[in-house]
Amino acid sequence: MSVTQIAKFEDLEIGDDLPEESPDVSMPKVMAFCQAAKHVFERFVDHEAARKEGFPAAIVPGIMSQGFLASMIHRWAPGCKILEIDTVFRGSLLVDSKITMTGAVTDTDEEALIVELDLAIIAEDGRTGVIGTARVQFER
Amino acid sequence: MPYGPEAEMTQPMDDENSKADLATVREQWVGIEFDWTTFEMSAPSMVAWAEACGETDPRFTDPNHHDFQAHPGFTTHCMSGRVFPKEFPQIGGGFGIDGGKRVEVHAPIRSGETLTATTTIADIFEKTGRSGTMIFIVQRMEFRNEADDLVSTVDWKMIKKAE
Numbered sequence: 001m002s003v004t005q006i007a008k009f010e011d012l013e014i015g016d017d018l019p020e021e022s023p024d025v026s027m028p029k030v031m032a033f034c035q036a037a038k039h040v041f042e043r044f045v046d047h048e049a050a051r052k053e054g055f056p057a058a059i060v061p062g063i064m065s066q067g068f069l070a071s072m073i074h075r076w077a078p079g080c081k082i083l084e085i086d087t088v089f090r091g092s093l094l095v096d097s098k099i100t101m102t103g104a105v106t107d108t109d110e111e112a113l114i115v116e117l118d119l120a121i122i123a124e125d126g127r128t129g130v131i132g133t134a135r136v137q138f139e140r
Numbered sequence: 141m142p143y144g145p146e147a148e149m150t151q152p153m154d155d156e157n158s159k160a161d162l163a164t165v166r167e168q169w170v171g172i173e174f175d176w177t178t179f180e181m182s183a184p185s186m187v188a189w190a191e192a193c194g195e196t197d198p199r200f201t202d203p204n205h206h207d208f209q210a211h212p213g214f215t216t217h218c219m220s221g222r223v224f225p226k227e228f229p230q231i232g233g234g235f236g237i238d239g240g241k242r243v244e245v246h247a248p249i250r251s252g253e254t255l256t257a258t259t260t261i262a263d264i265f266e267k268t269g270r271s272g273t274m275i276f277i278v279q280r281m282e283f284r285n286e287a288d289d290l291v292s293t294v295d296w297k298m299i300k301k302a303e
Binding site for chain 1: 189190191192193194196197200211212213216238239240241242243244
């Protein structure tokens with residue numbers, strides 16, 4: 001079951017899906033991220049330069065995709081604390097494309113109020129660009 | 141062209157010689173501290189990062205919020221002065237690719253803080269999959285605030301093709 005927002009720990013169950021999201025990976029947004037991260041490499045901000053490096057187009061920085069997943073978790077569980085987020089960059093996500101983030105609850109610790117999540121980002125062509133996990137703590 | 145490995149890596153490596161070489165490198169270098177760098181945490185950068193990542197929670201986007209703090213992965217952009225220790229042996233081919241990041245959040249990072257990061261080689265291992273044998277080098281940065289509290293740990297998995 002996909003729930004837009006989780007108000008408290010007791011409302012969730014193993015197997016729950018987080019609502020899917022498609023974050024903005026337009027060039028201006030990626031440029032803004034690269035400037036904030038002091039991470040302005042041509043492969044991220046210039047389609048033509050990225051093609052010369054062998055990519056189909058400019059690619060979304062891996063650490064930005066991790067940030068998107070963290071933001072999705074915060075929207076799903078307002079006020080929660082992300083204790084750990086672990087992402088594997090499996091394939092390229094292209095700037096100016098549509099990407100889709102998914103998440104699901106895989107485990108819960110009722111005493112510590114901690115949930116474990118599986119996370120993924122799917123590229124526009126259906127490839128999995130990022131997989132990951134997170135541990136998230138709820139407020140008492 | 142991927143910037144991470146597309147292959148599912150599950151099988152152990154069979155080459156005993158390579159295993160021995162990697163075992164020696166592991167023994168000599170895992171756990172060695174090799175870089176110490178400081179980073180200033182500024183509110184404008186923290187906000188710009190969070191907003192670019194689509195964040196809507198004011199804890200991360202509003203510097204006037206009573207619990208304003210850096211987004212969980214903010215320290216992933218803080219690069220150590222060196223990627224590898226001086227005299228670290230050449231293992232694997234090429235420059236390597238970014239295989240992923242693991243971030244552990246120990247405490248909130250506040251604007252105005254100066255963080256000190258200590259960098260170590262946390263692990264070196266290999267896996268074999270459809271893309272062949274790959275060597276994983278895990279660089280760990282531990283960030284402490286001015287009170288010497290550990291606030292963030294970032295593990296960066298660098299992947300190189302075994303030669």
